[in-house]
Each structure stands twice: as C-alpha cells, then as structure tokens.
Amino acid sequence: MANAIQKGVVRATLWGLAFAALVVAGVLVGSRGLKDFDTALVPYAGATVFASFGLAYRYAMWLQRPPTRLYWFRGWQIFLKPSRLPANIVLLVRQLFSSVGAQSFIARRGAARWAAHWFISWGSLLAAAITFPLSFGWIRFETLRTSQEQYQAFVFGLPVFRFPLGSVLAVLAFNALDISAIMVLIGLGFAMWRRARDRGALAVQQLSGDLMPLFLLFAISVTGLLLTVSTHVARGFHYNFLSQFHAVTVIFTLLYLPFGKFFHIFQRPAQLSIEFYRRASAAGPQATCLRCAKPFAGRLHIDDLKQVEAALAIKFAAPPATTGIQGTHYQDVCPPCRRKLLAITQDGLWRGHGRPRPEGP
Amino acid sequence: MSELAFFIDSSRCIGCRACVQACEECDTHRGVSMIHLERIDEHDSVQTAPQVCMHCKDPVCARVCPADAIKQTPEGVTQSALKPRCIGCSNCVLACPFGVPNYYGKIDQMMKCDYCYDRTSAGKKPMCATVCPSQALAFTTLEEIGRTRQGTAINRWVFGAEVVETKVFVVVPRGTREVRPDLVQLGGSRHDPFDVAAMLEGA
Numbered sequence: 075m076a077n078a079i080q081k082g083v084v085r086a087t088l089w090g091l092a093f094a095a096l097v098v099a100g101v102l103v104g105s106r107g108l109k110d111f112d113t114a115l116v117p118y119a120g121a122t123v124f125a126s127f128g129l130a131y132r133y134a135m136w137l138q139r140p141p142t143r144l145y146w147f148r149g150w151q152i153f154l155k156p157s158r159l160p161a162n163i164v165l166l167v168r169q170l171f172s173s174v175g176a177q178s179f180i181a182r183r184g185a186a187r188w189a190a191h192w193f194i195s196w197g198s199l200l201a202a203a204i205t206f207p208l209s210f211g212w213i214r215f216e217t218l219r220t221s222q223e224q225y226q227a228f229v230f231g232l233p234v235f236r237f238p239l240g241s242v243l244a245v246l247a248f249n250a251l252d253i254s255a256i257m258v259l260i261g262l263g264f265a266m267w268r269r270a271r272d273r274g275a276l277a278v279q280q281l282s283g284d285l286m287p288l289f290l291l292f293a294i295s296v297t298g299l300l301l302t303v304s305t306h307v308a309r310g311f312h313y314n315f316l317s318q319f320h321a322v323t324v325i326f327t328l329l330y331l332p333f334g335k336f337f338h339i340f341q342r343p344a345q346l347s348i349e350f351y352r353r354a355s356a357a358g359p360q361a362t363c364l365r366c367a368k369p370f371a372g373r374l375h376i377d378d379l380k381q382v383e384a385a386l387a388i389k390f391a392a393p394p395a396t397t398g399i400q401g402t403h404y405q406d407v408c409p410p411c412r413r414k415l416l417a418i419t420q421d422g423l424w425r426g427h428g429r430p431r432p433e434g435p
Numbered sequence: 436m437s438e439l440a441f442f443i444d445s446s447r448c449i450g451c452r453a454c455v456q457a458c459e460e461c462d463t464h465r466g467v468s469m470i471h472l473e474r475i476d477e478h479d480s481v482q483t484a485p486q487v488c489m490h491c492k493d494p495v496c497a498r499v500c501p502a503d504a505i506k507q508t509p510e511g512v513t514q515s516a517l518k519p520r521c522i523g524c525s526n527c528v529l530a531c532p533f534g535v536p537n538y539y540g541k542i543d544q545m546m547k548c549d550y551c552y553d554r555t556s557a558g559k560k561p562m563c564a565t566v567c568p569s570q571a572l573a574f575t576t577l578e579e580i581g582r583t584r585q586g587t588a589i590n591r592w593v594f595g596a597e598v599v600e601t602k603v604f605v606v607v608p609r610g611t612r613e614v615r616p617d618l619v620q621l622g623g624s625r626h627d628p629f630d631v632a633a634m635l636e637g638a
C-alpha cells in the first residue's frame with residue numbers, strides 16, 4: 075500500500091517535471107532563444123513554471139484515483155468514437171458556449187452567484203490570455219522604426235499586424251489588462267455582496283477556501299489598476315513600489331493556483347465529458363433494479379461503477395453463502411429500493427421481537 | 436454524559452412530512468428538501484420511513500467520486516458536494532448504500548443532507564430532528580435513548596460483504612449487533628402482478 079502511494083507520488087512528480095520542462099521549452103522557443111524575453115518579467119515566468127509543475131503534479135495525483143481514472147478514459151473513449159465524433163464536436167462547441175461561455179448552469183443557482191462567477195472568470199481568463207504570452211516573450215509590441223505613430227505586434231518573433239497609436243485597437247490592446255481588472259472587481263463586488271448577505275454562504279464559507287481567493291484577486295486587480303493610475307494620472311507616483319507589490323500578488327496567486335480553490339479551473343472541465351458519458355449511458359441498455367425490476371441507470375454506468383468499487387475494495391457483491399443466490403450485487407438495487415429495504419429490515423427486526431406491523435393487525 | 440448524536444427509528448415514523456418541510460427551510464439549500472420520505476409499499480400500507488445521510492465513517496460516496504468533491508469535516512460529517520468541484524456524474528447517488536445523495540440536473544450538481552452542519556456545529560439540533568413529532572428522527576444522547584426507548588442504538592451495517600459504520604445511529608431491538616439489509620428478501624418483494632390496487636391506478 076505504502077509502496078503504491080510512493081509510486082504514485084513519483085509518477086506525479088515526473089509528470090509535473092515534464093510539464094514544467096515543456097513550459098520552459100515553450101518560453102525558450104517562443105521568445106527565440108530569450109531574444110524577445112523581457113528580463114523584468116523573470117519572476118512571473120519563474121512562478122509560472124513552478125505553477126505548471128504544481129498543476130501537472132496535482133492533476134496526475136487526481137487521475138490516479140480509480141473513479142477519476144476510469145471516467146477520464148471512458149470520457150475520451152466515448153468522445154473519440156469515430157462514428158460519433160462529428161456530432162460530439164458539435165455538442166462540445168454548444169456546451170462550451172453554454173457552460174464555459176455563458177455559464178448558464180450557475181445562473182440557475184442564482185443571479186448574484188452567476189454575475190460574480192462570470193465577471194471574475196472572464197476577467198481572469200482575459201488577463202491570463204494577455205499576461206502569459208507577454209511574460210513568456212511570445213508577444214511583444216514595438217513602434218515602427220519609420221514611424222512613432224505605428225505599432226507593430228510580434229507573435230513568436232514574427233510581425234503579425236500593425237495599428238496606429240490612437241486607434242480603437244490600440245486603446246483596447248493597451249488597456250486590456252485594466253478592462254480585465256475592472257471585470258474582476260465587478261465580479262468580486264457581486265461575490266462579496268452575496269457572501270455577506272446570503273445566510274447559506276455565511277454558514278459554510280471558509281476563510282482559507284472561499285475568501286482567500288477573492289482577496290488575492292482583489293489585490294491583483296487593485297494594484298494593477300493603480301499602476302495605470304500612477305503612470306497616466308499621477309506621474310509615476312510610487313510606481314516602483316506598486317509594481318513590486320503587484321508582482322508579489324500575482325506570483326503568490328500563481329503559486330497558490332495548484333493547491334486551492336483555483337484548481338477547479340483545471341479540474342472542472344471534466345463536467346463536459348460527463349455529458350457525453352450520460353448520453354452514451356442513456357442510449358445503451360438500461361440496468362434494472364433487483365427489487366422493483368424498474369430501470370434506474372445505464373448498464374454502462376452500473377458496470378463501470380462495479381469496476382470502480384472493486385478497485386476501491388468496496389465489497390457490495392454478496393457472498394453466495396449468505397444469500398443462496400449466485401452473484402447478487404448490492405449495486406443492482408436502485409436508490410429508492412435501498413432506502414425502503416433499510417426500513418423493511420429495521421421493521422423486520424422489531425417484528426422478530428414481537429412488535430406488531432405498523433399498520434395494525 | 437456523552438455527546439449529542441443522531442438517531443433514526445423509522446418504525447416510529449408517522450409520515451407527517453414535518454421533517455421534509457423543515458429541511459427545505461435550511462439556508463444552505465433553501466426550497467429543496469434533502470430528506471427522503473419513503474412510502475414503503477404504496478398500495479398495501481401506510482408505512483413510511485425517513486432517510487437522512489448516515490454520515491459513514493469511510494463514506495462510499497466520497498470514495499467513488501471522480502471529482503473528489505465530497506469531504507468530511509473533522510467531526511465526521513460528510514458534507515454535500517463542493518460546488519466548484521462536483522461534475523454531476525451521479526456516482527455517489529448510485530453507490531451510496533443508503534440511497535442518500537440526489538442529483539439535480541438543472542444545476543448539474545449533487546446535493547445531500549449535511550447534518551445541518553451550520554446548526555449542529557453551533558450546538559443546535561438539525562432541523563428535521565427538531566420538528567419530528569414522533570422522534571423517529573432524534574438528536575440526543577445515547578444515554579437518553581437507552582433510558583427512554585425499548586431498543587438499543589447501533590451504527591454498524593452490512594451490505595453484501597461490505598461493513599459500513601456510521602455516525603448516525605438506528606434504533607433496533609436489544610441484542611442486535613448490526614443491520615444486514617437482507618438480499619434474499621429482494622427477489623421476493625417485487626410487485627404482485629395481480630395487485631388490484633395497482634391495476635385500479637393503472638400502474
């Protein structure tokens with residue numbers, strides 16, 4: 075047992091190292107051998123490399139759990155089935171729009187919750203989409219040698235497009251991080267409003283699990299915005315201090331990424347694969363309950379579950395000696411019948427002790 | 436005096452649904468009741484039984500969860516799925532030996548009884564046990580159960596060959612050491628094809 079755990083840790087560590095090496099290689103190649111790499115951003119890139127190690131490590135550890143492993147592979151198997159692939163891709167795109175884009179499943183749990191999550195997530199994703207390529211040296215902007223009024227954008231060292239200084243695109247490009255910070259702050263406003271008022275949230279929220287990520291995002295967004303204010307409005311007021319403080323908040327968040335609540339960003343997309351699994355399970359033969367004989371789940375799901383239970387040493391299969399029936403498995407009883415069975419058994423114990431049936435004679 | 440614990444005695448249940456209503460009023464899942472009130476044999480009997488989460492010591496629901504979304508508190512309360520993690524696969528729903536968790540398709544999440552953690556962690560009784568008039572659901576001490584009831588409270592169950600110990604107790608006749616929902620019974624209790632009540636209802 076201890077040996078297996080050790081092996082698992084070693085394997086996950088190797089995955090972590092491999093992934094971190096991949097990111098380093100990406101930085102080296104993408105920045106043309108560090109030619110485009112901005113040394114001021116070294117701490118960011120360093121923290122990102124560490125975060126990629128942590129993320130891959132945790133993901134690999136997670137995948138070692140028998141149920142995760144089985145459903146992960148099963149999900150891909152169902153998705154990639156050649157005859158279903160085109161339809162699956164269409165469904166995936168639709169799901170990406172509703173679950174990741176609009177996040178409608180959260181809207182159904184409450185408007186404030188949805189607004190908080192939508193603004194925070196899209197603000198953060200936008201910021202990440204800008205910051206990572208910038209800090210890796212994959213994207214950079216320069217004014218043209220021939221004209222100070224024209225900007226040239228380089229991606230992987232190749233000139234991709236140019237735009238004039240005063241254009242809408244320029245305004246958007248140079249303020250995108252501010253826009254994302256404002257989006258995050260709007261989301262945080264909704265989140266704190268909800269968390270301060272909703273009695274359910276008040277009852278169960280935890281400082282480390284639920285509030286800490288909000289504080290981190292708040293610190294990043296505010297220090298980021300203050301940098302812009304310092305540059306454009308306050309003539310560089312405390313710019314150095316602010317930029318260092320901002321860097322510390324970002325780096326701390328990067329290091330926190332694999333361990334805290336933010337890990338759900340990487341884990342939760344598994345929800346998309348469950349939709350495919352659910353459809354495949356519903357389309358196939360159904361499992362019927364041993365007791366009421368009604369179908370209650372897909373055969374695929376029940377068989378997979380039995381496999382998971384075997385791997386976890388959950389012994390729901392009844393030893394034939396106790397039942398007299400070969401191969402009875404408690405997993406073949408539907409949840410409502412399980413509940414009834416418990417009551418019937420308890421009732422039976424009392425009747426065995428002479429108490430009358432509840433309904434009378 | 437030992438600490439407060441949760442006791443179920445479904446043979447005392449009168450089917451009044453007070454627990455179902457009270458559960459709905461909980462702040463963490465307002466409007467949705469986590470209690471299953473089962474009608475045991477709809478056509479032939481008025482027998483009902485409430486089912487709350489038994490808060491297993493080594494919960495099967497958490498073990499089969501691919502998302503690692505079900506966690507236990509230090510007090511041994513198995514919580515409802517962590518919302519950022521649950522991917523709505525229904526494994527826990529199908530595997531829980533007591534048939535407790537529910538999957539809610541609209542929000543794509545599992546939710547289940549969490550021992551009224553907001554209340555019990557503050558020394559209050561769970562909603563359902565507070566309102567249950569027959570005390571089929573009771574939140575009290577082992578001594579009190581021993582003093583007032585005929586039976587004894589146990590928390591050991593056997594399903595197939597799986598032994599499950601729970602934080603929640605069930606009241607059974609003295610001398611009983613464990614409850615074994617009898618799999619032999621299963622085959623025999625299917626609905627009678629000549630069940631007149633069912634035929635009249637067109638079932």
Ligand code: SF4
Nearest residue numbers: 488489491494496531
């Ligand atoms: S009774 Fe079911 S839901 Fe509750 S802890 Fe045990 S396995 Fe989990």
Ligand code: SF4
Nearest residue numbers: 500521522524525527
């Ligand atoms: S429905 Fe949610 S909590 Fe239940 S097993 Fe699946 S992921 Fe875990």
